[in-house]
Amino acid sequence: MLLGLSAAVFGKWLERVGPRKAMLAASLCFGGGFLLGSLGVHLHNIWLLYLGYGVIGGIGLGIGYISPVSTLIKWFPDRKGVATGMAIMGFGGGAMIGSPLANNLMAHFKDSAPMGVAPTFIVMGLIYLVFMQFGVWTIRVPADDWKPEGYVPSTEHNDLITTRNVSADNAIKTPQFWLLWVVLLANVTAGIGVLETASPLIQETFSDSAMGAGRGVTAAAAAGFVGLLSLFNLLGRFFWSSASDKLGRKMTYAIYFGLGIALYALIPSLGRSLQLTLFVVVACVIISMYGGGFATIPAYLSDLFGKYQVGAIHGRLLTAWSTAGVLGPLIVHSLHEGAKAKGLTGAAAYQNVFYTMAGVLVLGLLANLAVTAVKDQYYEKGDVTPEAGGH
Template sequence: MGILDRPQSVAGPGWSRWLVPPAALAVHLSIGQIYGYSVFNKPLTRLLSGDVSAETGAPGDWTLLQVGLIFSVALFFLGASSALFGKWVEREGPRKTMVASALLFCGGFFVAALGVKLHSLSLVIFGNGVLGGIGLGLGYISPVSTLIKWFPDRPGLATGMAIMGFGGGALIGSPLGTALMGRFATDGTLGVGSTFLIMGAVYLLFMLFGAFLIRVPADGWTPPGWTPKPQPGGMISTHNVLVDQAFRTPQFWLLFAVLFLNVTAGIGVLGQASVMIQEMFSDRVLGAGNGVTAAAAAGFVGLLSIFNMAGRFFWSSTSDRIGRKPTYMIFFALGAVLYFLIPMFGNMGSLILFVAGFCVIMSMYGGGFATIPAYLRDMFGTANVGAIHGRLLLAWSAAAIVGPSLVNGFRDRQIASGVPAAQAYSTTMSIMAALLVVGFVANLLVRPVAEKFWAENRAPAPSHD
């Protein structure tokens, strides 16, 4: 196991740091498949009937609600494992962590394939949800932490390159999964079992490629010709704060609120985007034959995914120029205005403004994920940024539960009280706008970390040698 140890992955003189982004992308494009997991949902609910086109499954088939637990469990364990193993990631280095991520994430597909064959939902949840979710967490934070260390001059650009891959994983995973299920549809599991086996093997190769390509910089390394320059107001620190101390600072909890509120607003709408556009722009609203069809709504969801992915790179790169705090000011201020205007666009029957507004919102949703690691680096330094990032991702786990619950709950309540479906989202959009206003205030309160939390004023940072 020596080849996986951190000292074995230290880059030698002349090694190009631009080899790190491809290594990070190999992992993030693979684990980002979780965003495209919904392509398996309907086939998993028809395993016993053997007919995907059937309106209902056979007796004993799983329900859509039961199958939906797989995605929820995976996201929960992503956040939980990131927080729990953050220190281990920093201590052991990216190579060992990324290998562990590959074995867990891809091994989860193999276990899930067995669960599909045996028609055991608990085994599928354990495979893709628990094992896969832990692999997600390890694979998510390790490349990001390494990129920040290699690109201290452009941390936003660096993290954007990797996290853009996570956002775009569904663009590869969804069509790949669909094509493979079509190819192996007669395997007795509607192609799901065979697809899980092949995808697990393919992703394993890609993730191991990234793990053995990646390197960490030698102690004291900096980009040629670059020297740290303290920023006005001290918003980019030249000091390090260790993870346990960072957890006790008000800055950590303010940034926790910033990420939680930004993600809650975005993920709640993302999960209902297809239904929302069909209900707000139905034949009843626009006239017979003019409403948004299911196929058009699917295209809308795909467009949102593209803006989600592109926003991760665009906004994180922009934050290198204008600063992390101003970038989040834009997210919250512009987002609140757009959420307030969305119902108005629906009432106007302006489909173009509706789609454009949500595309901008989704770009800032993705940008929030990509910018937060650089924000943490600014506040707490690079020594424990991976572990700190891991703990902060618990905000994502919480938002994945709260966001969809808010949107779905208020929509159902409005419709139950007699409000037309096309108007049932007005209250929800107002609540999302209010959440972003709170996020604006939380971001406004972020200040440099007090000296008493600096590592040099406490115990020295642990050595990785």
């Protein structure tokens, strides 16, 4: 939750001071949060842990998440989807390094501290602090009139692309911002529906009692399934956002939602018919679009509102992510517990989860279809560009 809130609060500050100072603040907060959290663990003070690792570290995470976005969009106006996809793929890929690193460090320090948590926090905090300095001291912002050699603003999908600019304060007054807020909320809420249930879902649906003795999905296999979903989440961020450069952002989200509705509704049937391979394939495609939704939204915002304060606008939109992070698990838990209370097991215990998430995607689809060009009244005064579209 702190990621979205801090991104919203500090977005305009980032645009004012530039990405270098913002990244420095992000590295100090993120690395310092680990160090303060380690002190909380050492002193057995849960509130100090919450303050350090949760609040301060969360603020650093939020600022660090949005810091590269507006800079990359300015450097790559012709490949905004590719650029933001790479950045957000890196964010998602960090867990593939950080998680095993944390496990190995805790195993290494287990004899010197209870479970090795406090020293692990110290080492990881210092590692993050040092490595984040690479971004701090290498990042550059292009000149205002810079553009790639030979680049001419595209007229394709021009009704939604502008070369003019809307400020962050004006952006939140537009219906387009709130429609995209619903779009991101729906995409994340539904994606969490799969991630939240992935391991127990596949074990309960394809158990020994359903598949036959010795043929069911084991806990180790379920862990591999979760790892596979993480990989497709990562790859989807780059693949789909890059594809949006050709397809257009609105069409790409229409695919996310249209195809997603069908696949979410199909999952329970695949579970009931014990189609394990198809079940895994469908889940991977769903999660790839979930990841793609994160990576495509900054480029969508830039198309509609320009590059002026796109980092700040993106930060405010990420409150939808924070909301979905709370809403998604609540929906999943309540529906699943209700199904179990009725005595349902296996795929039947999860079918209402997926049907409900398909309904959530319908809401996202309708919001995306309603997105139109921003009206003239919201653009910065005097900001007129002949080739601008969508006005």
